[in-house]
Amino acid sequence: MAFTLPKExxxxxxxxxxxxxxxxxxxxxxxxVLPFHIFEGVVPNRxxxxxxxxxxxxxxxxxxxxxxxxxxxxxxxxWAKFCQDVLKAKAITLRLKGTHPDRQNRSPEDxxxxxxxxxSAINVPLIILxxxxxxxxxxxxxxxxxxxxxxxxxxxKAQEANYKTIVAxxxxxxxxxxxxxxxxxxxxxxxxxxxxxxxxxREKLIIDPMCSxxxxxxxxxxxxxxxxxxxxxxxxxxxxxxxxxxxIGMYVWKVKETQASEMDMxxxxxxxxxxxxxxxxxAIALLLAGAELLIMRHPRAVxxxxxxxxxxx
Amino acid sequence: xxxxGVEIFKLLPKTNCKKCGYPTCLxxxxxxxxxxxxIDSCPDIPxxxxxxxxxxxxxxxxxxxxxVGDRAVKLGEETVLFRHDKRFVNPCVIxxxxxxxxxxxxxxxxIELVLNSEIERVGQKLRIDAIALTNDSNNVSxxxxxxxxxxxxxxxxxxxxxxGNPEAAEIVVKQFADKKPIIYGANPExxxxxxxxxxxxxxxxxxxASAAFGGSGGGLTELSTITEKIKSLGVDxxxxxxxxxxxxxxxxxNTLIRRAAVKKNFKPLGYPVITFAQREDSLIEALIAxxxxxxxxxxxxxxxxxxxxxxxxxxxxxxxxxxxxxPMQVKQNIYKIGEPTPDSPLLITTNFSLTxxxxxxEIENSxxxxxxxxxxxxxxxxxxxxxxxKFTATKIAQFVKESGVENNIKHREIIIPGYVAILSGAIExxxxxxxxxxxxxxxxxxxxxxxxxxx
Ligand code: B12
Ligand code: SF4
Numbered sequence: 052m053a054f055t056l057p058k059e060x061x062x063x064x065x066x067x068x069x070x071x072x073x074x075x076x077x078x079x080x081x082x083x084v085l086p087f088h089i090f091e092g093v094v095p096n097r098x099x100x101x102x103x104x105x106x107x108x109x110x111x112x113x114x115x116x117x118x119x120x121x122x123x124x125x126x127x128x129x130w131a132k133f134c135q136d137v138l139k140a141k142a143i144t145l146r147l148k149g150t151h152p153d154r155q156n157r158s159p160e161d162x163x164x165x166x167x168x169x170x171s172a173i174n175v176p177l178i179i180l181x182x183x184x185x186x187x188x189x190x191x192x193x194x195x196x197x198x199x200x201x202x203x204x205x206x207x208k209a210q211e212a213n214y215k216t217i218v219a220x221x222x223x224x225x226x227x228x229x230x231x232x233x234x235x236x237x238x239x240x241x242x243x244x245x246x247x248x249x250x251x252x253r254e255k256l257i258i259d260p261m262c263s264x265x266x267x268x269x270x271x272x273x274x275x276x277x278x279x280x281x282x283x284x285x286x287x288x289x290x291x292x293x294x295x296x297x298x299i300g301m302y303v304w305k306v307k308e309t310q311a312s313e314m315d316m317x318x319x320x321x322x323x324x325x326x327x328x329x330x331x332x333x334a335i336a337l338l339l340a341g342a343e344l345l346i347m348r349h350p351r352a353v354x355x356x357x358x359x360x361x362x363x364x
Numbered sequence: 365x366x367x368x369g370v371e372i373f374k375l376l377p378k379t380n381c382k383k384c385g386y387p388t389c390l391x392x393x394x395x396x397x398x399x400x401x402x403i404d405s406c407p408d409i410p411x412x413x414x415x416x417x418x419x420x421x422x423x424x425x426x427x428x429x430x431x432v433g434d435r436a437v438k439l440g441e442e443t444v445l446f447r448h449d450k451r452f453v454n455p456c457v458i459x460x461x462x463x464x465x466x467x468x469x470x471x472x473x474x475i476e477l478v479l480n481s482e483i484e485r486v487g488q489k490l491r492i493d494a495i496a497l498t499n500d501s502n503n504v505s506x507x508x509x510x511x512x513x514x515x516x517x518x519x520x521x522x523x524x525x526x527x528g529n530p531e532a533a534e535i536v537v538k539q540f541a542d543k544k545p546i547i548y549g550a551n552p553e554x555x556x557x558x559x560x561x562x563x564x565x566x567x568x569x570x571x572x573a574s575a576a577f578g579g580s581g582g583g584l585t586e587l588s589t590i591t592e593k594i595k596s597l598g599v600d601x602x603x604x605x606x607x608x609x610x611x612x613x614x615x616x617x618n619t620l621i622r623r624a625a626v627k628k629n630f631k632p633l634g635y636p637v638i639t640f641a642q643r644e645d646s647l648i649e650a651l652i653a654x655x656x657x658x659x660x661x662x663x664x665x666x667x668x669x670x671x672x673x674x675x676x677x678x679x680x681x682x683x684x685x686x687x688x689x690x691p692m693q694v695k696q697n698i699y700k701i702g703e704p705t706p707d708s709p710l711l712i713t714t715n716f717s718l719t720x721x722x723x724x725x726e727i728e729n730s731x732x733x734x735x736x737x738x739x740x741x742x743x744x745x746x747x748x749x750x751x752x753x754k755f756t757a758t759k760i761a762q763f764v765k766e767s768g769v770e771n772n773i774k775h776r777e778i779i780i781p782g783y784v785a786i787l788s789g790a791i792e793x794x795x796x797x798x799x800x801x802x803x804x805x806x807x808x809x810x811x812x813x814x815x816x817x818x819x
Pocket of ligand 2: 376377378379380381382383384385386387388389390392405406407408409
């Protein structure tokens with residue numbers, strides 16, 4: 052029996068999304084094959100990892116993930132510059148956590164100012180996220196999108212409950228948009244359709260199928276991401292051909308495995324190594340399933356993922 | 365090619381006698397094609413056709429038992445490329461490399477690590493499954509000396525003897541007589557001799573393409589030629605290695621191997637894959653291993669097994685090998701944690717096993733004896749069950765009443781998860797005489813919460 056290479060012919064393609072301005076752009080997506088299948092198709096861009104920062108000090112983050120940023124995280128501008136200049140971030144995600152009503156309840160105007168300040172301090176592309184409070188985000192993200200007009204940022208997340216104003220703001224100010232739905236292929240598809248019907252160019256969309264951490268529902272995210280990717284490539288489903296986001300850091304640095312001390316959990320080993328590995332393993336799993344854009348926190352987790360991405364090409 | 369239902373139907377007796385439990389031979393053929401029934405259910409198929417059908421309906425990746433006794437592990441039997449198509453079947457084996465160049469003390473301490481690697485997670489006991497003893501010294505007596513230590517100290521741990529030298533293999537395999545070890549192994553030069561050794565000693569043969577072939581698929585052509593040759597010599601228990609070591613090559617070769625097996629039913633590559641993931645940097649090694657876990661390796665060899673690394677890899681493997689159709693569940697019940705008295709607190713949660721194990725673990729950590737009421741919500745987490753209307757005030761009230769917990773406790777207070785604080789009023793309305801207390805949102809807040817109440 053002779054061996055013939057069982058190559059796959061795909062009919063669809065993920066479109067490529069470019070963010071940032073002038074010479075400081077990055078692109079992701081664009082492949083016409085499953086993740087890292089460079090042996091059978093075209094993969095023009097590598098996945099991009101964006102460091103996560105927030106508008107208020109990260110006092111809700113566990114100690115081991117506060118530490119790498121402890122001298123800079125009091126101020127989003129200093130923090131952003133640190134990620135760009137010292138950590139060589141390819142992109143930065145600013146999460147406007149302080150606007151959440153249960154946190155500092157900062158106003159949309161305050162958020163807009165932070166966005167402006169951060170943008171004027173960095174060159175790398177910026178991703179601007181709300182606090183995941185659907186009502187508040189509808190106002191905050193509109194103000195943030197205006198403050199970043201024409202900077203070709205990504206804003207998000209637009210969800211079923213609040214997408215209308217956010218989509219309009221993305222269109223008016225020339226941004227890309229994250230559409231988030233809750234771990235369901237059909238919900239994601241539906242939301243993408245609603246959003247493009249409002250006039251947002253489908254090639255400006257990024258799908259967030261909703262992340263989860265290793266050990267806490269990762270298998271669900273993994274399979275939803277994989278199914279969306281297969282729908283895009285094999286079934287040529289035009290509504291599913293956006294690049295996908297893995298918003299990893301916030302899910303990972305919440306679970307017990309990234310926090311419990313070695314004294315309490317001797318069988319789990321070093322807390323610090325465990326946290327970093329937890330974030331990196333979650334990231335590699337989602338890359339293999341089909342995510343092209345990741346939001347991460349720990350510099351060593353990011354560094355190791357970038358090394359492995361390098362090895363995958 | 366796997367046979368379709370119609371192709372199978374053509375080979376059946378076509379009497380529609382119903383003895384198989386299906387109304388027609390065609391219905392039976394369809395079930396057989398989907399792997400949902402055994403051929404033996406039809407008593408009337410002639411022996412030669414049975415054999416033909418058995419071969420065609422065998423899983424595309426061969427099933428092999430590695431090792432013997434309690435620690436034996438099953439390899440292969442996989443049928444899909446994506447877990448959402450059905451499920452991944454046999455969780456990949458994780459093995460620790462032990463070099464024969466190490467001192468006796470170092471070998472012993474590595475063996476200790478393997479023997480003490482067990483971690484319990486979500487009710488499953490997870491551990492480093494095997495040892496890969498490598499012949500780095502290139503010296504037969506050194507390998508044999510190291511094998512002796514492993515055979516004595518880790519007598520029930522499945523072992524991979526890594527040597528390309530048939531003379532060494534022949535001697536060392538005797539240390540593991542009747543233990544069903546893997547001899548890794550065979551290459552284009554020594555395939556015949558190795559096959560004979562494996563046959564005599566009832567071992568499994570690890571087969572590798574010569575690394576020189578590399579390149580896109582070159583290694584796989586080579587590999588399939590060797591496995592065919594070995595099979596023709598009467599050995600069919602094999603694990604295969606394309607020679608890939610770089611992430612890119614591992615992903616490509618493992619994908620092509622699985623695809624050839626599953627989609628083309630190409631038997632010469634229908635064997636479990638062994639992946640060597642060893643790296644200087646332990647975190648990078650973890651990530652290379654993670655690629656193996658997600659992308660079709662059946663055995664992954666590591667150079668070190670720090671506890672934090674084990675926990676991450678075990679968890680990834682557990683996640684990806686769960687059945688996507690059925691969330692893991694625990695039985696609806698009132699569970700006792702510690703030795704609760706009629707005054708001990710009562711907490712409630714859903715029967716998703718992840719939720720149950722996290723919550724019961726934290727209650728244990730609190731050292732406050734408690735009752736944990738676990739309610740059947742079809743295996744959904746607290747918030748998912750709430751959103752799906754399965755963890756509602758009415759259902760909770762009914763469950764509490766019918767559970768009989770009122771006979772166990774004197775008080776009438778129930779602690780609910782913080783995420784469903786919104787239910788507290790409605791539960792009090794429906795459970796007369798009861799007080800509802802809202803607990804913390806995340807389970808890791810439970811120890812402090814219970815202790816402060818007990819104080
Ligand atoms: C995986 C997942 C699913 C899986 C189901 C997995 C399962 N077996 O439950 C699937 C894909 C099927 C699913 C479906 C849905 N989901 Co869902 N899902 C999740 C996800 C990502 C993780 C859930 C999980 O496994 N958590 C881990 C377990 C351990 O958490 P837990 O049970 O809550 O337990 C924790 C705490 O509650 C606490 N705790 C538990 N018990 C107790 C008891 C006491 C006394 C105390 C003090 C504490 C405590 O301890 C645990 C650890 O801290 C969450 C979002 C997220 N990241 O959390 C959304 C989420 C739960 N889902 C959500 C929704 C809306 C849905 C759907 C209705 C929507 C849809 N996509 O169709 C469906 C409903 C399902 C149905 N059958 O109809 C929403 C719920 C929103 C809300 N606030 O009500 C969430 C929060 C997503 C979101 N919006 O951010 N989902
Ligand atoms: S038992 Fe055999 S012959 Fe009878 S109906 Fe079933 S498949 Fe057909």
